[in-house]
Amino acid sequence: MSRKKIIAGNWKMNMTLSEAVKLVEELKPLVATEDVDVVFCVPAIDIIPVVEAVKGSNIAVGAENMYFEEKGAYTGEISPAMLTDSGVKYVIIGHSERREYFAETDETVNKKVLKAFEHKITPIICCGESLTQREQGITIDWIRQQIKIAFLQVSAEQAKTAVIAYEPIWAIGTGKVATTEQAQEVCKAIRDCIAELYDEATAETIRIQYGGSVSADSAPELFAQPDIDGGLVGGASLKPDFGKIVNYNK
Ligand code: PGA
Numbered sequence: 001m002s003r004k005k006i007i008a009g010n011w012k013m014n015m016t017l018s019e020a021v022k023l024v025e026e027l028k029p030l031v032a033t034e035d036v037d038v039v040f041c042v043p044a045i046d047i048i049p050v051v052e053a054v055k056g057s058n059i060a061v062g063a064e065n066m067y068f069e070e071k072g073a074y075t076g077e078i079s080p081a082m083l084t085d086s087g088v089k090y091v092i093i094g095h096s097e098r099r100e101y102f103a104e105t106d107e108t109v110n111k112k113v114l115k116a117f118e119h120k121i122t123p124i125i126c127c128g129e130s131l132t133q134r135e136q137g138i139t140i141d142w143i144r145q146q147i148k149i150a151f152l153q154v155s156a157e158q159a160k161t162a163v164i165a166y167e168p169i170w171a172i173g174t175g176k177v178a179t180t181e182q183a184q185e186v187c188k189a190i191r192d193c194i195a196e197l198y199d200e201a202t203a204e205t206i207r208i209q210y211g212g213s214v215s216a217d218s219a220p221e222l223f224a225q226p227d228i229d230g231g232l233v234g235g236a237s238l239k240p241d242f243g244k245i246v247n248y249n250k
Pocket of ligand 1: 010167171172173174175211212213214232233234235236
């Protein structure tokens, strides 16, 4: 079965409103293709102008985070309905920076994943090991644990539509991209884990990205791997390079 690749930019805490609109205008022609799904995950305050700026293009807009409650006394948080009402289609959940700096856990990740599905927002569910864990040889066990908890109570029908981003923490923002063998090995292990939790059909349908210092140079080989269905791109998504990454096979 052939899965459509999905290439998402993660802007992180970059781009003021005016910078955001300028960047979208610059990137729009560079990422114009129907061959892959293109997503810009942007800071909350940039969502509305970016949704406006991508109108009529192939670009979908995602958020970088979301809270797991419907509404109420949660100062500073953003609800799923606020996102869908603004035109958001995707949400990054459980990025390692959120886990590290904002105390997110596998349990809150699971709550957010369930809430995203409830609101028909596609979650981009992040997992990844630290350098110590890799050196200890516990990468696969760790990732399997993260995936199993993230997907608790998620139905097979929902899981089929999910996106998983495998991002080794030691490769994020470091310029130290995982080797294609390392990336493929873990993405395959994630797919096997989904097959165990659900079935082969779900495992064959779910899309698994690699993230961590993806560049125009590394993208073609990474995305050619059988279990890598695209990328979650940080630094390079803020540059014209993102156009090259999206067009990795041309
Ligand atoms: P990077 O970030 O491409 O800058 O390493 C990836 C990510 O954190 O999603």
